Amino acid sequence: MSNLADRMEEYLKKLLILSPSGYIDIKRKELANKFLCVPSQINYVLGTRFTLDKGYLVESKRGGKGYVRIKKLQLSVENLLSTFLKDIVAGGISDERARGIIQRLYELKYISLRESRLMETALNALKAVEDNTIREELRGLLLRDMLLLLIKF
Amino acid sequence: MSNLADRMEEYLKKLLILSPSGYIDIKRKELANKFLCVPSQINYVLGTRFTLDKGYLVESKRGGKGYVRIKKLQLSVENLLSTFLKDIVAGGISDERARGIIQRLYELKYISLRESRLMETALNALKAVEDNTIREELRGLLLRDMLLLLIKF
DNA sequence: TTACTAAAGGTCAGTAATGGTCAAAGTCTA
């Protein structure tokens, strides 16, 4: 029922959980063979599911003895928040980045699923704002205030 | 008496009753084929028969392996919410009324303190929007989407 | 060293597979 990309994502995340080192090394071609697809499909999955915003770091090496390494980042909530707040205060913030932040906070159990969805919904509503610049600013404001609030409670 | 839309409604409701999970997943195109109509007819049926007011929630995903999920809600607080929703959809909503709704939901223990604050914070951020009319609209959108979200989770 | 080769992995544009929207046309019904 589910598609290739979803199954591959699930597979890789399972491997990550089982890995004591916190990262996994894979061979692009081997994985493609295992899932009966072209190698570039791996990049699609990595590019859509294992982004930095979602808390993953992907490194790779080409050529002989090449590999793709997927690492799950472990950051403390404090670091996360202060980094993000700095970014935000500096100006606006992209929609993608904002969502990444929310996702991370959820993974860190700092906010509940419902809270994370509420925040995402608030971001969504901003799509209705016509002006690009204003929207970015508003998004920054919104996210900052919500984060500050979460710190308080 | 028995037009396409009615027959399709009946069919889907039958499926829902038979589904242990409380929801069903369908393929828009397949269903259209089964009923010998254009795909958009499915959207018409969903939009007229499976609305929130009637206790249904519809979610979907596009692209390969996409789907349309229809969920039957267990009514209770949902009733209350849909009442609020009707008000909101009618146009914008005042800041006061918005806060009133949030307060009410908190009192009913439908949302936590933290959740209520998050929602209020989101409303606050809108103060930065200059244009009065746009602000009202945006507030309506925002609150509506957040309430819809709460129903889902 | 140098140059060549094989073995990786990366990019990107194109295609396929879905579902969504909206307005116009058709059909019923009070």
Next chain:
DNA sequence: TAGACTTTGACCATTACTGACCTTTAGTAA
């Protein structure tokens, strides 16, 4: 027959997947 409800179809948006072509690296023969 006006207004409400249905149905259709053209056009749009999103997500997944593929393949041709490109870049990098390790190994090795000269």
